[in-house]
Amino acid sequence: MFTTAKKRTQITIETSRVLIVRRMRSSRTWCRECAREVDVVDTEEASVLAEMAQPALRECVATGKWHLSESSEGALLICLDSLMKSLHSASK
Numbered sequence: 303m304f305t306t307a308k309k310r311t312q313i314t315i316e317t318s319r320v321l322i323v324r325r326m327r328s329s330r331t332w333c334r335e336c337a338r339e340v341d342v343v344d345t346e347e348a349s350v351l352a353e354m355a356q357p358a359l360r361e362c363v364a365t366g367k368w369h370l371s372e373s374s375e376g377a378l379l380i381c382l383d384s385l386m387k388s389l390h391s392a393s394k
Contacts, residue, residue: 329341329342330342331371331379332371333371333384334369335369336369336381340382340383342371342379342380342382343380343385344377344378344379345363345378345380348368348385351389352385352389362388363380367388368381368385368388369383
């Protein structure tokens with residue numbers, strides 16, 4: 303009598319998310335913490351990118367997760383590199 307061998311196949315799928323931001327609202331400026339020129343966005347754009355409401359966004363700004371600077375008009379600007387790094391570490 304023959305026995306049938308059972309085969310088992312396991313498939314592992316790894317995913318990653320890539321977000322490319324090249325909008326008219328981003329600009330480049332010097333980031334003191336990064337010590338180089340970086341793309342920056344205003345708080346409204348950061349809210350959209352981080353998928354956060356303004357109160358949660360203010361909390362992230364207050365905790366120092368993101369590198370901040372100020373425009374010549376006095377608007378708060380967020381370093382896009384620090385924003386993306388914090389989003390990446392939060393998703394792990």
